[in-house]
């Protein structure tokens with residue numbers, strides 16, 4: 001049995017002055033493998049690069065003895081130019097490490113960064129309707145089911161869209177909201 005205190009959590013770093021490029025590329029390969037094995041939806045390298053290059057601090061890794069055993073990947077963008085919306089895109093924990101609270105910790109750290117550093121007004125995600133474990137996990141954080149997306153995934157499964165409202169802006173329809181000032185319009189660079 002793994003001692004949860006031995007798990008280390010850190011954000012992905014793409015800084016080649018701190019780490020050789022080969023090591024960074026190897027980490028990205030490990031992340032791709034982990035997500036590829038545990039999520040039903042296949043993602044191309046461009047999807048990974050879009051998330052990781054733009055928001056490396058929102059790619060949090062759980063490591064045991066130097067090996068990546070858990071990962072959450074998110075982004076933040078302006079939604080309809082009126083509020084900042086965090087989006088949790090991918091989450092997976094290696095089977096041998098499940099039930100230890102690793103996903104809970106990754107989500108909690110990720111939400112804290114999106115709230116405190118990005119000043120997100122809300123966070124959303126999608127989860128398969130059949131993925132009871134993930135739905136329970138997110139609902140414990142206060143995420144609410146807002147929409148059922150029929151045949152959302154390539155495996156034809158439906159998804160629930162979940163939302164965690166953070167500020168009052170999240171509760172106001174965008175048409176009645178004031179546009180964000182241009183300097184707050186977080187956008188993807190790459």
Ligand SMILES: CC(C)(COP(=O)(O)OP(=O)(O)OC[C@H]1O[C@@H](n2cnc3c(N)ncnc32)[C@H](O)[C@@H]1OP(=O)(O)O)[C@@H](O)C(=O)NCCC(=O)NCCS
Pocket residue numbers: 038039091092093094097098099100101102103104105126127128131132133134136137140
């Ligand atoms: C979903 C997943 C990330 C959970 O990872 P984990 O590290 O085992 O989760 P945790 O140990 O942090 O568990 C947190 C909560 O999840 C729920 N949970 C965990 N295992 C569960 C199980 N077997 N049955 C029901 N709920 C479960 C519980 O609510 C638990 O909280 P509790 O311990 O207070 O009861 C992991 O099972 C996984 O990688 N699954 C495959 C990929 C996936 O489904 N990703 C999510 C896509 S939206």
